[in-house]
Amino acid sequence: MSVLQLRGVSKSFGAIQALTGVDLTVERGQALGLMGDNGAGKSTLMKIIAGNFAPTSGEIALDGVTVHFGRPIEARRLGVEIVYQDLALCDNLTAAGNVFLGRELKKRLGPIAWLDHAAMNTRAGELFAELKSETRPRDLVRQMSGGQRQAVAIARTRLSDPKIVLMDEPTAAISVRQIKEVLDLIHRLKETGHAVILVSHRMPDVFAVCDRVAVLRRGALVADKPIANSSPEEVTGLITGAIAAA
């Protein structure tokens, strides 16, 4: 069964039709590259899946069960994690602090509960080790490289063993060496059976890690095919409209 299924998802903001009847499925352990020009509706689609806003019509199903998200936190509870483009990290907290932000581990004695720093640091360290990332739990995020920050944001999504991880332009603003780190992280997510949707402008990244590519143009899905049957030239044509659909 598909881990995520979108059926006829549309979204309009007043008179603007941002998405029109999008059908999309994602399988476990699979990475889907979502491509499209600026304003094609990629971010809108991601935000609908992540629960930032509800679709105007159509439905979303997780593991075959139709779901309705009011807020991002509800999507997270049902196994949808998102890595935002700006990563949404608190620079003044440690790596472990960010990983556990909003779901801190606590110890309790009667009515008094306190943060269990040791457990959070250990668990965060395990997550970084699983991601093969050279990130230390007690370091402040402020002092980290772009790749390490990505690792923190990705480690956070793995805390709850999510069904699906959405990644919005994870390689947009980092160096070449760090891009490799991030792509390795995505491979690691796939290996552990997570579904990944990758929004990216960078064609090489999509072709390096994704199993399927989907292209949005003016709010409509114009292609959804295995990456092996496509080519960067075809995808470029689909994005610009030189190729109508595939």
Place this chain on the structure above:
Amino acid sequence: MTTDSNAGHARIDATIASRREMSWAQSVTRTQPFWVAIAILFIGFVMMQVSDVFMTERNMFNVARNFAFFGIMALGMTAVICTAGIDLSVGSLMGLAGIVTGMVMQAGWGIGVGFLACMATAATVGLINGALIAYLRMAPFVVTLGMLAMARSIAMVASNNKMIYEFGPDQDILEWIGGASVLGVPNPIWVLAILTAVFWWAYNYSTWGRWVFAVGGNAQAARLAGIPVERVVVSVYVISSLTAGVAAFMMIGWFGSVTNALGQTYELNVIAASVIGGANLMGGVAYALGAPIGAALMELIRNSLLLAGIDALWQQFFVGLFLIIAVLLEQIRNRGRS
């Protein structure tokens, strides 16, 4: 430092393990309160050489008691500043809370009711500040500046511009709480010490403390992580107001009287104490220990100028100077890091 991407993962693990994280001493010496404490010891050492009066028990007693009130309020202010906010209304609130306490006790109520009235007044003002800032998204500067004017005005109206010096049946208890000592240490210092410990614990070990720092570091990220940002913001203004209420309650006990001018211009000293103690006005950085340390430095400067025979009119000049120097140092250190 960097690891070749082809290297074995075992090597990465070994590298991570071998890289020592900051030791306790390193992390302490990086904080502003540490360096301010060093400055306090230095000034104290110099004053011991220069003045015979400085180290006398009487002078130390006065210094300690004077800074305790600012320290208590500065604790609450650190929480507000940590969320990138500011609370200008604490001085006026002292006047209002003090007058309310005085009127309630003058009317014959006991110390318990007087204290509750004081805290309820403070909590109400804090709630109004917090709600306007968190839910109506108004600038903290504007909201609390308005409250500065309004709270003082209500205190004037309520007191009919008269001093209150009779506090009913529990007057002795009130004066004991604010003015007496336990084990040779003035009571306000005890309160400051206990509250500092509570804030230190809350900042390091409570979910609330973690959330306050998260909101100050990146409010949007905190919201996306499911943190109730609005409620956290309201809570810091309520807590700032409550510390002002506690300071007012103890101060009227010490004075044995209250006028509606209680706490006038204190907001400047309280904010200065928090900032000198390392709280960053841009949000996300605050130290519980910074509040008493910052307040102590300011009181020490005041006392030193007094003992050195320098005109008291210069005091505010030096408070302002140290505030500017503290912020400047913070910026220079940050530049060095990034």
